[in-house]
Amino acid sequence: MSRDSSTFKESYNHALDIVRDIGVSETLPTENALSQSLAVSRTTVRTILKNLNKAGIIKWEGRQKQVLRAPKQTDYFGDDETASATERVSSQFMEYVLNSDLAPGTALHESDLKKRFDVSSSVIREFLIKFSRFGLITKERNRSWVLRGFTREFAEELFEVREMFEMRAFRHLIEQGADSPTAQALIALAPKHEQILEQIDTNFLDFPRLDERFHRTLIEYYDNRFMTDFYEVVAMVFHYHYRWHRADEKRRNRDALTEHLAIIYALEAGDFKKADEAFRAHLCNAKKTMTASALWD
Template sequence: MSRDSSTFKESYNQALRLVAGLGVNGTLPTESALAAELDVSRTTVRAILTGLDEAGIITWEGRRKEVLRAPVKADYFGKSETASATDRVSSQFMEYVLNSDLAPGTALHESELKKRFDVSSTVIREFLIKFSRFGLITKERNRSWMLRGFTRDFAEELFEVREMFERRAFRRLLEGGSGAPAWQQLIALAPAHEEILARIDADYLAFPRLDERFHRTLIEYYNNRFMSDFYEIVAMVFHYHYRWNRGNEKERNRAALIEHLAIIRALEAGDTAAAEAAFQTHLANAKGTMTASALWD
């Protein structure tokens, strides 16, 4: 595992917390025990130990690994460097569910998901626990998880909250003006939209990830931790929903691409009234599409 990867950095931070708990002069367990504790390979454990030794946090001589000093804040990798592991699992899981046509009642095993997404069990478990709060995934007795059904009431309630959040986020974006980072980030997505639209027959399945990027840009700009947490389930249902009627998927994606571009073009022109009108139209059509196209349990 590369020392530049987010998974390595997450494991390194976990090792720092373990060292902090041992205290100065404490000794770390064997490489095998550390591999089990951190849920990584022994190769990764050696890379972590090398990093700790180089930083002067431990001394590593043969089998003896003694703590020299307590870790300080500067020793830890920042959230921006480690959060990508969980973010990556979110997108990969959504695409996996979508492209595999997983039906309600499908068992999801942590060990299989860990291998599929090349992350630690900790990341997988935290991700599944987060989604279980919304009722789309439930924990079973044998350490597996179950993909549950998707009801009309659930979707309508979820969309109502989505509308409130996104309307508020878009309004703040417009208030921030063209100098707001998210304003320019949305405009920068135009080429990606145009590329998919130009090859819609072959590339329409690439739209869900772009759709998520478009809407997540607004949510992240708003910078509200509760809104950001909630948005994971929004992305699951509306950008990667696993039970859309595939019969008109290409047409739906083409229409949404055109609506996104209408918003982007209005932002490019600095026309806030046109941008807001186009955004309201897009949200209204998204709800209509959901109602007409979802296969309800």
């Protein structure tokens, strides 16, 4: 498996977690045990061990794999590197729709998207087929795809399901507590929110990707495959603002940033009642914003 593979990088990050949990001066399990824990081949395990050894994280001699130091955040591959090709296309496609202001009825050709996103035809086709189930994209006989309209009925149905999923995921977060991986992942997003908010006049267009990351974190840490799959169309409509008015976009983004931070700060303080109230208010405002700002077909 190539070291440039997103799968390898994800496995490497998992191996760093194992090293961290075992602790300094302790020894790692056998290659066979690591292969089972990481769900990769023993060949990949050896490549991971080789890189851990090179980074000075472990000392690997024969069967002995001693931990020399705890992993640092800089040892990990970032989210953008561990994302699969299909996941990367998802975000790229949403930004393409947003930045190009594509109208309903726009034809989307697989060959054009393949060149634009620099991925294989199979990756493009897999994404489009997956996304077409939600009704915003349909397949035509001439092999092109068509971006369909965005109706009020569609948006209201979509928001109802989004609200159910996100509220369930947020209740799960609260049940886990402030030290849960979900809460810590959201808290870690505070500096980026603060940075955009401080420079909102020039950086407000950086918010959609962060908005998606905030809400997708909730869903992905909940780890329900159906919720995760459904979230592609949620990101398209609500985070990337497909077919929304542009006139008040800066204000909308500023308000949402402030609401995100209210949730994050409450989680950081361990005030779950306040965090729950802030999250409910955020979803309520998101629905009001959608109703007022969307361009209905």
